[in-house]
Amino acid sequence: MNTILSATNISKIYGKKEASTYTAIRNLSFSMKEGEFIGIMGPSGSGKTTLLNMIATLDPATEGDITINGVSLSAMDENGLSDFRSRQLGFIFQDFNLLETMNAFENIALPLSLQHIAVPQIQATVRQVAGLLGIHDILEKYPAELSGGQKQRTAIARALVHNPALLLADEPTGALDSKNAAALLNTLTELNRSQNASILMVTHDPLSASHCSRLLFIKDGAIAQELHSTGTREQFYRDILEVLGGMDRELVAGGRR
Numbered sequence: 265m266n267t268i269l270s271a272t273n274i275s276k277i278y279g280k281k282e283a284s285t286y287t288a289i290r291n292l293s294f295s296m297k298e299g300e301f302i303g304i305m306g307p308s309g310s311g312k313t314t315l316l317n318m319i320a321t322l323d324p325a326t327e328g329d330i331t332i333n334g335v336s337l338s339a340m341d342e343n344g345l346s347d348f349r350s351r352q353l354g355f356i357f358q359d360f361n362l363l364e365t366m367n368a369f370e371n372i373a374l375p376l377s378l379q380h381i382a383v384p385q386i387q388a389t390v391r392q393v394a395g396l397l398g399i400h401d402i403l404e405k406y407p408a409e410l411s412g413g414q415k416q417r418t419a420i421a422r423a424l425v426h427n428p429a430l431l432l433a434d435e436p437t438g439a440l441d442s443k444n445a446a447a448l449l450n451t452l453t454e455l456n457r458s459q460n461a462s463i464l465m466v467t468h469d470p471l472s473a474s475h476c477s478r479l480l481f482i483k484d485g486a487i488a489q490e491l492h493s494t495g496t497r498e499q500f501y502r503d504i505l506e507v508l509g510g511m512d513r514e515l516v517a518g519g520r521r
């Protein structure tokens with residue numbers, strides 16, 4: 265299997281003046297194979313979003329390098345990064361970020377329109393992805409006319425329409441009720457299994473995390489622990505709760521809560 269992502273000794277230091285710098289990620293390394301579904305967990309402020317933003321090419325690492333699909337991010341300038349981002353990465357945001365003035369079709373088509381792909385090809389590709397997600401009959405509707413679940417599937421279709429090498433999600437179930445959260449996780453799991461989609465997801469929620477094949481637990485900007493799913497999802501869920509319980513006990517013992 266190909267390596268889709270590797271981060272090598274990356275650090276992120278916020279702030280320029282020595283007195284006000286903050287190291288949010290310290291000397292962190294990991295790699296991800298094509299078709300993996302990796303979850304990132306850890307306490308608030310541990311550096312999860314910082315890590316995801318660096319992988320998303322939105323914020324450069326202060327030290328170290330990130331390679332996605334064989335391309336080193338530090339070797340690219342702003343234009344190169346923006347082109348790379350729109351071609352190789354798919355994003356699912358917590359609040360979905362659908363554009364209200366565009367209908368579902370136009371929202372999904374956006375990543376392709378930005379690449380100036382011919383209209384007939386855009387139409388065919390959007391229909392295919394919409395079919396995959398079961399939303400072909402709502403494509404004419406505007407976000408305000410969609411249910412929560414339909415909005416969510418529209419956002420996933422937009423994240424996938426350009427066949428990205430890597431799908432990134434930061435707390436994708438954060439704004440959803442438990443029924444819609446479960447539906448979103450089932451869709452991601454299905455995409456991972458049937459399309460071999462590589463997915464990296466930040467989540468606080470142990471139930472969401474139990475859908476992943478591997479979890480990285482971040483603490484103080486470093487990987488404190490790694491957990492592989494080996495048995496059933498129920499077993500993985502229990503293992504996750506155990507790790508989180510241990511991390512909580514450590515925090516309490518350290519007097520930081």
Ligand SMILES: Nc1ncnc2c1ncn2[C@@H]1O[C@H](COP(=O)(O)OP(=O)(O)OP(=O)(O)O)[C@@H](O)[C@H]1O
Pocket residue numbers: 278279286288306307308309310311312313314315
């Ligand atoms: N632009 C910034 N400038 C300075 N410090 C920052 C900046 N962004 C984040 N930080 C700090 O870096 C640390 C990690 O933040 P980050 O947003 O990555 O945490 P997180 O793990 O995503 O937390 P949460 O679970 O609350 O979303 C925090 O202490 C935060 O205050």
Ligand SMILES: [Mg+2]
Pocket residue numbers: 312313314
């Ligand atoms: Mg965050």
